[in-house]
Amino acid sequence: MATKRVLNGNAAIAEAIRQINPDVVAAYPITPSTAIVEYIAKFVSDGLMTTEFVTPESEHSAMSMCVGASAAGARVFTATASQGLALMFEILYIASSLRLPIVAGIANRALSAPINIHGDHSDVMGVRDSGWIQIHSENSQEAYDNVIQAFRIGEHKDVSTPVLVTMDGFILSHAIQDMFVEEDEKVKAFVGEREPLYTLLDVENPITIGPIDFTDYYFEHKRSQFVGIENAPKVILEVAEEFKKEFGREYGFFELYKMDDAEVAIVVLGSTAGTAKVVVDELRSKGKKVGLMKLRVYRPFPAKEVADVLSNLKAVAVLDRAASPGGVGGPLFTDVRASLYEYTNKPILVDYIYGLGGRDIAPHHIAEVYDRLEKIAATGERGELLSYINLRE
Amino acid sequence: MAIRARLKDLAAMEDKFVSGHGLCPGCGIPLMLRMVLRATEHPLIAVNATGCLEVCSSGFPYTAWKVPWMHNAFENAGATAAGVEAAYKALKRRGKLPGGDKKIKIVAFGGDGGTYDIGLQSLSGAMERGHDIVYICYDNQSYANTGGQRSGATPFGASATTSPAGSKIPGKLQWRKNLTEIMAAHGIYAAQASVSHWKDLFQKAQKAIEIDGPAFINVLIPCPTEWKTKIEDGVQLAKIAVESKVWPLYEVENGKYKINYYPKKEVDVTEWLKPQGRFSHMFKPGNEWMIEEYRKKVLEEWDRLVRLTKV
Numbered sequence: 182m183a184t185k186r187v188l189n190g191n192a193a194i195a196e197a198i199r200q201i202n203p204d205v206v207a208a209y210p211i212t213p214s215t216a217i218v219e220y221i222a223k224f225v226s227d228g229l230m231t232t233e234f235v236t237p238e239s240e241h242s243a244m245s246m247c248v249g250a251s252a253a254g255a256r257v258f259t260a261t262a263s264q265g266l267a268l269m270f271e272i273l274y275i276a277s278s279l280r281l282p283i284v285a286g287i288a289n290r291a292l293s294a295p296i297n298i299h300g301d302h303s304d305v306m307g308v309r310d311s312g313w314i315q316i317h318s319e320n321s322q323e324a325y326d327n328v329i330q331a332f333r334i335g336e337h338k339d340v341s342t343p344v345l346v347t348m349d350g351f352i353l354s355h356a357i358q359d360m361f362v363e364e365d366e367k368v369k370a371f372v373g374e375r376e377p378l379y380t381l382l383d384v385e386n387p388i389t390i391g392p393i394d395f396t397d398y399y400f401e402h403k404r405s406q407f408v409g410i411e412n413a414p415k416v417i418l419e420v421a422e423e424f425k426k427e428f429g430r431e432y433g434f435f436e437l438y439k440m441d442d443a444e445v446a447i448v449v450l451g452s453t454a455g456t457a458k459v460v461v462d463e464l465r466s467k468g469k470k471v472g473l474m475k476l477r478v479y480r481p482f483p484a485k486e487v488a489d490v491l492s493n494l495k496a497v498a499v500l501d502r503a504a505s506p507g508g509v510g511g512p513l514f515t516d517v518r519a520s521l522y523e524y525t526n527k528p529i530l531v532d533y534i535y536g537l538g539g540r541d542i543a544p545h546h547i548a549e550v551y552d553r554l555e556k557i558a559a560t561g562e563r564g565e566l567l568s569y570i571n572l573r574e
Numbered sequence: 575m576a577i578r579a580r581l582k583d584l585a586a587m588e589d590k591f592v593s594g595h596g597l598c599p600g601c602g603i604p605l606m607l608r609m610v611l612r613a614t615e616h617p618l619i620a621v622n623a624t625g626c627l628e629v630c631s632s633g634f635p636y637t638a639w640k641v642p643w644m645h646n647a648f649e650n651a652g653a654t655a656a657g658v659e660a661a662y663k664a665l666k667r668r669g670k671l672p673g674g675d676k677k678i679k680i681v682a683f684g685g686d687g688g689t690y691d692i693g694l695q696s697l698s699g700a701m702e703r704g705h706d707i708v709y710i711c712y713d714n715q716s717y718a719n720t721g722g723q724r725s726g727a728t729p730f731g732a733s734a735t736t737s738p739a740g741s742k743i744p745g746k747l748q749w750r751k752n753l754t755e756i757m758a759a760h761g762i763y764a765a766q767a768s769v770s771h772w773k774d775l776f777q778k779a780q781k782a783i784e785i786d787g788p789a790f791i792n793v794l795i796p797c798p799t800e801w802k803t804k805i806e807d808g809v810q811l812a813k814i815a816v817e818s819k820v821w822p823l824y825e826v827e828n829g830k831y832k833i834n835y836y837p838k839k840e841v842d843v844t845e846w847l848k849p850q851g852r853f854s855h856m857f858k859p860g861n862e863w864m865i866e867e868y869r870k871k872v873l874e875e876w877d878r879l880v881r882l883t884k885v
């Protein structure tokens with residue numbers, strides 16, 4: 182039987198890792214993900230985990246160790262945020278390019294400067310082209326469930342690609358919530374064993390990993406590296422299906438909230454979806470046809486599925502918790518907009534940047550966005566493409 | 575049973591680093607590898623930092639390595655080897671090693687750039703944490719792979735592409751970093767060796783691999799290309815480096831310094847400097863002070879090392 186617990190996001194992720202008991206955990210502390218590493222250290226120290234737990238001198242080395250350990254066939258986990266993820270940048274590409282499954286738990290946080298410890302998506306958006314699968318969570322339960330599924334997805338032989346599971350720093354990492362923790366044995370059975378195709382430790386069959394390519398092979402190798410993440414959508418859905426059978430909670434590329442007859446909608450990642458749902462309920466009670474798309478899988482981006490849902494709406498606002506200075510809107514916006522390009526029927530799109538450095542987003546801010554969407558839907562007049570929420574200008 | 579340091583026996587052993595690699599003629603790296611890869615009966619996994627060795631031995635679709643080999647990046651051979659070791663420990667403990675339980679040793683190779691400079695932090699962390707790995711720095715005193723830029727190991731006076739001997743600045747003005755002592759300060763087995771003294775190198779590699787914990791060896795590697803020397807002079811120059819006290823052979827074990835070879839006769843530093851194009855400007859009129867400075871520092875360092883053996 183699953184037990185009802187009250188856990189913050191960090192504890193929820195650590196709990197999943199305790200149950201999965203990976204071969205190697207190599208992680209470095211940084212606010213707001215530090216507690217994940219501390220919980221794991223304590224579990225190991227109390228004999229609740231038999232993981233080889235290593236504390237490298239930096240995140241760069243943490244990710245380098247993960248790469249070495251994964252190439253040696255181990256099941257590997259790390260956790261980080263912000264500057265730590267940025268410091269890993271170089272090695273994130275190597276991990277995905279060598280098709281090495283690794284799971285990273287991220288409590289996302291703003292990037293310096295100015296230094297700021299609060300949640301936003303700048304860190305994870307900064308690595309969106311690194312070849313990692315990227316899964317967002319709305320609450321502690323989802324963070325826990327996503328980590329459990331991440332091992333199955335990343336280690337699947339057709340995928341063999343690292344996976345990053347993120348939750349909003351502080352808002353989720355440090356806020357306690359009711360959630361279910363499944364039985365240890367059930368989680369272990371669900372995750373199973375990693376079965377690597379090749380490993381460095383197979384000394385009887387020596388392999389060369391990470392060689393140099395010249396112009397004659399690099400491009401072909403690059404292309405073949407993308408196959409893993411291209412195969413991921415099918416596996417993500419299969420794993421979600423099995424997860425639902427085993428544990429009862431449903432997952433997909435995204436969650437649709439009151440979208441069936443919606444005319445306008447917001448697209449958002451992470452914890453803000455929780456706030457937006459409250460607003461949707463309130464507006465719905467007043468008879469407004471508003472809905473919400475909470476994206477879970479950001480990479481690979483489910484372009485067709487997103488566009489199929491949004492194309493019939495009148496107006497859509499994308500809420501970005503990261504900026505792309507000098508670009509055409511935030512990262513989520515550009516992906517959503519590009520997904521709709523082929524469609525004849527499509528909504529008018531606007532982008533909002535919100536919540537940088539942990540700036541609050543309140544229900545009334547979201548209500549204002551819906552208000553504007555309804556006006557856009559009624560008049561066909563878009564106005565500004567990009568606006569900012571709760572910013573003093 | 576330990577392998578005997580006899581050339582006849584070693585010559586009969588299989589090469590694990592084979593021909594077909596693209597290292598320059600006269601390069602000292604393969605000489606070092608031939609010794610290190612023979613120094614254990616246990617299976618060995620090699621981890622390689624970016625640099626000449628990695629680039630010249632792994633050009634896809636070929637490999638010169640007959641042992642499992644991995645290259646990750648330039649500055650992280652220490653951490654990568656530590657990661658492989660952590661996986662080995664975990665999988666061994668859990669009875670999940672491919673082909674059953676066995677002892678495997680992990681050896682990392684990095685150039686002086688990848689070790690003295692950009693990879694020092696990663697190496698220091700790995701050594702401090704006590705991973706059972708051997709790290710071998712193949713020190714050719716230059717960022718050779720990228721065309722001979724200065725490194726923290728480049729000797730005083732040397733002309734490198736980022737410390738060129740010009741009309742105002744006569745080459746590199748800083749003394750090289752004493753990496754071997756930095757590593758010894760980690761409380762680990764740390765040694766300095768040279769490809770010219772194969773037996774000493776072999777025995778140090780054997781000891782380092784046998785130790786159950788971290789170990790470090792700094793090996794002087796002649797690089798005819800960046801030292802601007804004759805191809806055939808490499809090993810001889812490495813020998814002169816030892817004889818002239820420029821590159822003392824020593825080891826630090828349990829905090830105790832031991833010089834493994836005391837030069838029998840005086841060999842002046844000019845014998846080391848003169849044949850190398852990178853030092854040629856030091857022999858020009860007006861630059862005599864550079865040679866004097868070089869000599870003075872080498873002898874001072876040697877005296878200090880001798881004193882350390884008496885502590």
Ligand SMILES: Cc1ncc(C[n+]2csc(CCOP(=O)(O)OP(=O)(O)O)c2C)c(N)n1
Nearest residue numbers: 624625626648685686687688716717718719
């Ligand atoms: C982060 C990073 N910075 C710079 C480089 C470029 N680079 C590759 S090898 C190298 C020099 C290697 O020097 P060393 O470690 O002494 O090895 P050697 O080439 O002499 O064998 C440099 C600067 C790189 N690959 N990665």
Ligand code: SF4
Nearest residue numbers: 598601626718797799
């Ligand atoms: S440049 Fe020097 S170190 Fe590099 S392969 Fe050539 S001789 Fe060897």
Ligand SMILES: [Mg+2]
Nearest residue numbers: 685686716718
């Ligand atoms: Mg070098």
